[in-house]
Amino acid sequence: MAYPNYGHGAPNYPPPQQGGYGYGAPPPQQHGYGAPPPQHGGGFFGGHGGHAPPAGPPPPQQHYGAPPPQAHYGAPPPQQSGNLVYLGVPVPAPPPAQPSPPPPGFNANAAVESIRKATQGMGTDEKRLIETLAPLDAWQMNAVFHTFKATTGKDLLSELESETSGWFEAILRAKVLGPVGYDVWLVHRACDGAGTHEDILNEVLLCRTNAEMWSLKQAYRAMYGKDMERIVEGDLSLKTKRLFTMALQCQRTEDWAPVDQGLVQHDVKELKSAARGAGTDEIKICSILTQRSTPHLRAVAHAYGHKTHALRDMVRSEFSGHMEDALLYIVATVEGQGPYGVERDANLIEASMAGMGTKDERLVYRLARAHWDRARFEEIKRYYGATIHKKGLAHRVNGETSGDYKRMLLAIVGN
Template sequence: MYGYPNSNQPNYPPPQGYGGYGPPQGATYDQSYGSTGPYGNPPSQPPYGVPPPTNTYGPPGVPYQSGQYIPPPPHNGPSPQPYGVPPSQPWAAPSPYPPSPIPHPSVAGTTGANPRFLGVNIPSPPPAVPLSNLQGYNAQFDAERIRKATKGFGTDEKSLIDVLAPLDAFQMDVLSRTYEQMVGKSLRKTLEKELSGWVEYTLVLLSLGPLHGDLHLLERACKGAGTHEDLLTEILLGRTNEEMFFLKEGFRRLYGKDLISTVKGELSMQTERMFNMALSGTKDESPYINQQVIQQDVETLYRAGPGRIGTDEISVCGILLSRSDAHLQAIAQQFPQRHRVSLSQMIHSEFSGHMRDSLLYIAHGAEADGHGVNRDANMLEAAMAGVGTKDERMIYRIIRAHWNRPRFGAIKNQYQVLHGRTLRHRVESETTGKYEKALVAIIDMN
């Protein structure tokens, strides 16, 4: 069945290396990257500049304010109450994030909600019966365009970009199945044969969709010599219980391996225990917060770090990996009020290595806007800052973010606020040729 990454396929050209995310919020991100695996050579990338357009994407009901992401309120629920306002009862108002699942327009009216992944609805993974068509989308037409673009001598990369860049998760899934039915060859194999370099990496990862794309990246993170620790951090931490279930089931189905055992073999000591906590998939997802528990957690975090000789890593991990997003937002707000340093500053001073980078990923997501928008905008810049572009990081961060289009619009707005130019313009200055056009098309479609 198409859409599943093939573990027998050769590696895609990776970037210059891997490393941590850097210092805490307010400081400059660390740009040092170590070499952890065999890496290919990307195409040359001379400067390129085109006046950027104004980002105007945004569906009705999803407001934007100075680059800030304001999630839509829960379905038929009350308006969110801002942090800092004392609740009228022991339980605070429900968190507005994530929004209630809304069926894809083409499958509206079906029983039950579609599964959600990276904040959007996705087609139900096997063993569910796959969709064969979508109302309002002509998959046969797009499949024929791809066939013509890859037929004969030479490849029409522009047509491939024009077909793939606008598609959502449902459309990409149906196109992949339709193409394989028409041509007798998977879309992924066709793209791998016809393309090369970073444009191949970009369009292949895009064609896999949200879930299969993450599974492909997970397999890559654990394959070969060395572990790509930043991939493990970004794909496995901060996930919903539903997402973690799909990742574990999908990894077993596609690669015949247990994800927990695979990750365990790549890590050691306390970092291994931290990821085991995340992989358990038992995170609290209640939309309510308890102020008394929040105050207790703030004090526990302090006593586990600055408040003692040595650091109690497991106590810190236990709180940051098990509490709900709304609870972590409240902790991130109250911690500096009680102890005069931010949560991320405490983590940066008390931890080191991969564990520090992973816990900073969680802390930065809870700070600022509280939904990771500010963090993700900074991480996009970190992939392009300094000498040399970390191409693979830039690509998968853009593609993974773009599936949730309202949120990606907020990330682009926040990027411009933080770094003084549009994400489109920044990417154009770091890439060239069809590789540039592919990423710009993905950015502009949101």
């Protein structure tokens, strides 16, 4: 297994549930995949540099298509205490002007002291770093990030980047940045340099709630001083660009809105009409799959499968390349009977390890992103053990990785 050179001498500008590669080999346009670009110190939770986002709530959203009256298109529902439910877990609202208070009963100073001991002097105590960082949730990690800077005058991510390397460094980065910060970093990673990492864009930007998408856009601007929508559009072209432009508008029906069965039947009819072989109406298909709520799309997938072949088969017959992968990712979120996206995410994790050689970068970000919602991660592991690898995910990861990188992944996965 090759370990990349992350380039600690890179400029210090700040960094941040998944492509349809459960469906086959990655497309050839993934140039240079697995060799991350020079890394950049700082972190989302640290609020480094950049430009402050506009104050206030997201702008009012415009109605799209023909939603039922109760769908309530518009701004995300108010978050309690200014916090956000992101990837299924409550996290500090981005970008935090002030550090969030430490979680009750958590001693951030003890964690900081443990990290200091692990990184002092000659050599690094990787075992201590793993034991300290792996168990932290998003709130605890946020508290440790700020307490480390207040106590030592150093940036935690920069310190760890100087003390570690390779894929061990990569998984520590994912942990330190937290769920929102790491997703922003991944979007930047996907669009930086030659070529676009389409699978990262699929997994980070598709199937997001309006609140999550708005938060990603604000956090990206805060960290990089640029408009995320323009950056993503600049890396894509033609109808794939239009697909992602639709997804970035924060115009989805909210998942808490009741499902209108009349609109479900209407969408099934529209999808069948749009999928007509020669002359496919790609934009109509994209608009339905990107703008409807997840429960609505599950009802559409169920009804579509009763009337004709499965929705995923329609996508495969009508699309190709990145567009096909992106739409398959959306469809895989809602097809099946289990919790939304659990089967999809388990398949994607397996795709990171299947075949010749481990796709380490994919394995890192798929496991790191999944582990924040611990209850859902248990569902993914249960599905994985029941249908993909009988000895379980930890056993699979153990056989595909090595060294401190393996030990950190196993600490995140658990038994």
